[in-house]
Amino acid sequence: MSTLYEQLADAVAQRILDGQLQPGERLPSVRQTCTQAQVSPATVFQAYDLLESRGMIESRPRSGFYVRKPLRRAAAPALAVTPRADSTPVAVSELVFDVLNSTRDRDVVPLGSAFPSPTLFPLERLARDGARAMRQLAPQALTTELTSGNARLREALRARSVRHGLRVGHQDPIITNGAMEALNLCLQAVTQPGDVVAVEAPTFYAALQALERLHLRVVELPTDPQSGVDPDGLAEVIQRHRVAACWLMPNFQNPLGALMPHARKQAVMRVLNQAGIPVVEDDVYGELHHGSARPLPLKAFDTEGQVLYCSSFSKCLAPGYRVGWALGGRYSHMVQKLKMMSSLATSVPSQLALAEYLEEGGYDRHLRQLRKTLATSLAQLRQWVLQHFPKGTRVSRPAGGYFLWVQLPDGIDTLRLHQLALAQGISVAPGALFSADQRFQSALRLNGGHPQDPRVLEAVKVLGRLISQLTA
Structure with a gap:
C-alpha cells in the first residue's frame, strides 16, 4: 500500500504525463495543494521532493515548483531499423539462455529483467x-x-x-x-x-x-x-x-x-x-x-x-x-x-x-494504480538515461508497458556492455537477443518496472560510464 505522499506524487505525475501540466508550468503552491488534496504541508513537500528525485519537476528558489523541461536530447527518439529482406532460420536460444541465466541473482539490479517488481502485485x-x-x-x-x-x-x-x-x-x-x-x-x-x-x-x-x-x-x-x-x-x-x-x-x-x-x-x-x-x-x-x-x-x-x-x-x-x-x-x-x-x-x-x-472485484482498481506507477517509473528511467548516457543515444518513448529501447552510438557492442555491467551487479538485455541473426548489436532494452529499487539511478550512472569507456 503506497503512502499518502506517494499517492499525491503519482497523481501529479499522471497530470504531467497526460499533458495537463506542461513543461515549464508552475505547480500549485504548497498551500493550494494542501487545500485541494486535504493533506498537510509535510505531505506536499514529501510528494514534491519525490517528483523532483524522479526528474519530473524542479524547485526554483523563492518561486516554487515547476514541471521540468525535457532535455534537448529528448528530441532524439529511437530510429526504425531496416529489416532483412530475406527469410532466415532462427538460432538464438543458446544466447538467450546464457544471458538470462547470468542475471537471476537477486543482488543484481534487474534492468535486464522481463518482469516488473513483484512488490507491485x-x-x-x-x-x-x-x-x-x-x-x-x-x-x-x-x-x-x-x-x-x-x-x-x-x-x-x-x-x-x-x-x-x-x-x-x-x-x-x-x-x-x-x-x-x-x-x-x-x-x-x-x-x-x-x-x-x-x-x-x-x-x-x-x-x-x-x-x-x-x-x-x-x-x-x-x-x-x-x-x-x-x-x-x-x-x-x-x-x-x-x-x-x-x-x-x-x-x-x-x-x-x-x-x-x-x-x-x-x-x-x-x-x-x-x-x-x-x-x-x-x-x-x-x-x-x-x-x-x-x-x-x-x-x-x-x-x-x-x-x-x-x-x-x-x-x-x-x-x-x-x-x-x-x-x-x-x-x-x-x-x-x-x-x-x-x-x-x-x-x-x-x-x-x-x-x-x-x-x-478490485482488478481494475489495481490496474489503475499499477499503470500510474509504471508510467511514472518509466518516465523517470528515460530521464536518467538521457542525463547519464553519452551524446548520440536515442531512446524510445513508449505510451505503455515498462520497457525502454535504447540505441547507443554505432560501434558499441551491448553484449560486451552486458558482461561489464554484470560484473558491477547490473543486468541489461542486449539487442542481439531480439533478432534471429543476433543483430542490433548497439541497442539494449531496459526495464523501468522497479520503481521502489533505490539502486536504479546509480546503476544508470554506472552504465553511462561503462558506455563512455567502450567509446573511448
Missing part, C-alpha cells in the same frame, strides 16, 4: 483467495475442467474480452500455462516445420525461441518504434515470401514499446485478410497503457477469425502463477487439441485464485 490477497477457493472446490472439478480450464475463470475472461470489443467463440478462452504456452500452441496450429513466419524487427526473444523450436523460418517486417508494423511494408513482404503466419505485438511491443494506432491495426487486418494469413497476437502488455483508455487489440478488428489472441496475468497481476489464455478464432479446436496433446491442463489452484480475485 496483490500477492497476499491472491494467496488468501486461492486458499478459500480450494477449500470450497468440488472434487470432481479437478478432472472435469482439465483442458479448457476452470469454468469460473473462463467466464470472467470471456466477459472481459467482450468488454474489450473481442469476438469470443464458444470454445474460447482456452486456459494455458502462461502466455508462452498459448503463443506456442497457436503458432503450432497454423504452421508446419519449414514455414516462414513474419515478425516485427526487433522482436521478443521468446517468440524467436518458439520459432526456433518449431523449425520455422523468420522474415522481418518494417517496424516503427512508435507506431509498429507498417501495413504497406507488410504487403510487400507477403508478395515476396510465402508467409504462413505472422507473430505480432501491436500494443506496447517488446522490446520497442510501440503502440499500433487503431487505423494502422485496421489496415494490417485488411492486408492479412486479403492474403488469408493468420496472425498470432501477443497482448500481454495491453492492460499496461499509460493513457486514459485501453488500446484495442488487433483481434478487435478481426472479422474472419484469423487472429489467434494470447494474453496472461503474468505482467499485470500474478507473476509466477503461470496462467494465460488463448482466443483461437477459427483455429480454436486445433489449439484445444494441441493443449490436450502437450500439457493437458493448467494448475487448478492458480486458476481458482485468479477466478476468486476477479469475481470479488
